[in-house]
Amino acid sequence: MSKPTPISGFPEWTPAQRMIEQFVLDRIRNTFELYGFAPLETRSVEPLDQLLRKGDTAKEVYVLRRLQADTDGPAGDDSLGLHFDLTVPFARYVLENAGKLQFPFRRYQIQKVWRGERPQEGRYREFLQADIDIVDRDTLPAHYEAEMPLVIGDALRSLPIPAVRIQVNNRKICEGFYRGIGLTDPEAALRAVDKLDKIGPTRVAELLAETAGASEAQAKACLALAEISAPDASFADAVRALGVSDPLLDEGIEELVRVVETAAAHSPGLCVADLRIARGLDYYTGTVYETQMVGYERFGSICSGGRYDNLASSGTVSFPGVGISIGVTRLLGLLFGADELSISRSVPTCVLVAVGSEDERPASNRVAEALRSRGVPTEVSPSAAKFGKQIRYAERRGIPYVWFPGAEGAPDEVKDIRSGEQVAAAAGEWTPARDDLKPLVS
RNA sequence: GUGGCUGUAGCUCAGUUGGCAGAGCACCGGGUUGUGGUCCCGGUUGUCGUGGGUUCAAUUCCCAUCAGUCACCCCA
Known part of the structure; x- marks a missing residue:
C-alpha cells in the first residue's frame, strides 16, 4: 500500500x-x-x-x-x-x-x-x-x-x-456610462476595465479597443471613470465632471452615494467607492462589492x-x-x-490531570470529572510516567495547567506550567484564568 | 483547461560529474530514585513524491504521472 x-x-x-x-x-x-x-x-x-x-x-x-x-x-x-x-x-x-x-x-x-x-x-x-x-x-x-x-x-x-476595505461599485454606473458614450458591448468593457490593477491603463485601453470595439476617445473615457475612487460621495462629482449623461448612470450614482454615505456614517473608513470594481459573475445588476485586507x-x-x-x-x-x-x-x-494566524494550543484541553500510579487513576478520573462538570476542558494523563514526562506531554500540546492529585489526604495542587507557579486547589472550586479556558486565537 | 518552476527526515535545506543517503532544528532515551523548559551524552528519522525506461548499478539521466507554486483563464 x-x-x-x-x-x-x-x-x-x-x-x-x-x-x-x-x-x-x-x-x-x-x-x-x-x-x-x-x-x-x-x-x-x-x-x-x-x-x-x-x-x-x-x-x-x-x-x-x-x-x-x-x-x-x-x-x-x-x-x-x-x-x-x-x-x-x-x-x-x-x-x-x-x-x-x-x-x-x-x-x-x-x-x-x-x-x-x-x-x-x-x-x-x-x-x-x-x-x-x-x-x-x-x-x-x-x-x-x-x-x-x-x-x-x-x-x-x-x-x-x-x-479590511470594502470596495463598492454599481453596475448601473458602468453600463449607463458606457451607453452614454456609445459603447455597444458593456460586458466586454467591464472585463477589460477589471484588469486595470493588473495590467495598467495602457493595456486596458488596447484591450478595450480589441474586445469592446472602443475608439480612442471611448477608451480614454472608460479609463477616466475606472480611475475614480473616493471614500465618500465626492466620487459622484468626479463622475459628473466627465460630462456623460444617461438615466441609468444617474440611478447608479444615486444608489452608490447611499451605500457609501451609510457606511461612512456607521463605520468610517470601511467602504470606498471604487469604480473599477466589476465582478465576474454576470447576474449582478446593481451594487457590487469586493473586499481587500x-x-x-x-x-x-x-x-x-x-x-x-x-x-x-x-x-x-x-x-x-x-x-x-x-x-x-x-x-x-x-x-x-503568511503565518499571520496562530492559536495558543493544539488541543482544547485546559487541564491535564497527572496520574501518580495506575492504582490511583480512579482518583485522577474523579478530578477530571469534577473539572469538566464545571466547564473546564480536561484530560487525564495517558500514563503514570514520571511527572516530568507528564508535564512535558502537556507542554508539547500547549496545555496550560497540570493537576496533581494529593497523595494520602494531602490537598491537590495545580501547576501553571508556563510560570511554574503551583498552588493548592480543590477540583470542585478551582477555575482557570478566563483567557486560559479556551485556546486563544491571535 | 494551457504554459513555467519545484518535489531528499516531522520542519528548513545540503548532497551524489550514476557507486551503501547528510546537517541543523524537532523527536526519543539517559545524566536527573518520579515536577518539564537550560546544559551535557547517546539514538531514530527516509520506498530521495509515485510509476515506468536506459544502465552492471538511478535519489542522480529520460518519459509519464501526482502534488505544491506562479502566470493565463476565472474567481472566494
Whole structure:
C-alpha cells in the first residue's frame, strides 16, 4: 500500500488550524445572527441546468455520477452538479419555498462549495463560503445594499485579521456610462476595465479597443471613470465632471452615494467607492462589492457579492436580492501561508490531570470529572510516567495547567506550567484564568 | 483547461560529474530514585513524491504521472 497523497485543491488543515477555522466560523455566525439573518443549509447538489443557467461557469462544475450508472441511459436534464456558490442554490430554494417564507427574507448560509479550477495558494476546488443574502418580493429597497457592508465589516472586524476595505461599485454606473458614450458591448468593457490593477491603463485601453470595439476617445473615457475612487460621495462629482449623461448612470450614482454615505456614517473608513470594481459573475445588476485586507492587497478579494434582480423569478413573480459572501477557506489559507494566524494550543484541553500510579487513576478520573462538570476542558494523563514526562506531554500540546492529585489526604495542587507557579486547589472550586479556558486565537 | 518552476527526515535545506543517503532544528532515551523548559551524552528519522525506461548499478539521466507554486483563464 503506497503512502496516501493530497488531492489537488482539496485542503485539509491540522487540528490547530481547524480550531482557528471553527473560531472564525463562530464569530462570523454570531455577527450574522446579531443582524437577524436566519440560518439555512441547502443540499450540495443542484440540477445541472440550474447551475449552468447563468454565465459560462460550465467548465467549473463538478458533476455527480453514480459509479454503476448506465452510461447509455437517460442522463440529460436530471443530472446533478455540486454547487459552485451559495447564491444560485439560495435563489432556487426561495422559488421552491416562496410560500413558506416571509419577505423580505434574510438568511445566512455557511457551506462548502466546489469549483473545478486549477488550484494555487488561496484558490481551492473545495472551500467554505459564509454567505448572507436578503431577498424581497417584486422590489428590493436600496437600503439593503448599504446594510451588507456593515454586517461584513462587523464580522471581519471581530476576527484577529488585518483591517479590511470594502470596495463598492454599481453596475448601473458602468453600463449607463458606457451607453452614454456609445459603447455597444458593456460586458466586454467591464472585463477589460477589471484588469486595470493588473495590467495598467495602457493595456486596458488596447484591450478595450480589441474586445469592446472602443475608439480612442471611448477608451480614454472608460479609463477616466475606472480611475475614480473616493471614500465618500465626492466620487459622484468626479463622475459628473466627465460630462456623460444617461438615466441609468444617474440611478447608479444615486444608489452608490447611499451605500457609501451609510457606511461612512456607521463605520468610517470601511467602504470606498471604487469604480473599477466589476465582478465576474454576470447576474449582478446593481451594487457590487469586493473586499481587500489592508496591507495584503496582493491577496486579492476575500469577500464579495452584489445585487441581483433576475436570479430568482418564475412567471410574473420575481425575488430581487442582494448578498455577499466571505471566502473563509481562502482567507484562512492565505493567512496561514503568511503565518499571520496562530492559536495558543493544539488541543482544547485546559487541564491535564497527572496520574501518580495506575492504582490511583480512579482518583485522577474523579478530578477530571469534577473539572469538566464545571466547564473546564480536561484530560487525564495517558500514563503514570514520571511527572516530568507528564508535564512535558502537556507542554508539547500547549496545555496550560497540570493537576496533581494529593497523595494520602494531602490537598491537590495545580501547576501553571508556563510560570511554574503551583498552588493548592480543590477540583470542585478551582477555575482557570478566563483567557486560559479556551485556546486563544491571535 | 494551457504554459513555467519545484518535489531528499516531522520542519528548513545540503548532497551524489550514476557507486551503501547528510546537517541543523524537532523527536526519543539517559545524566536527573518520579515536577518539564537550560546544559551535557547517546539514538531514530527516509520506498530521495509515485510509476515506468536506459544502465552492471538511478535519489542522480529520460518519459509519464501526482502534488505544491506562479502566470493565463476565472474567481472566494
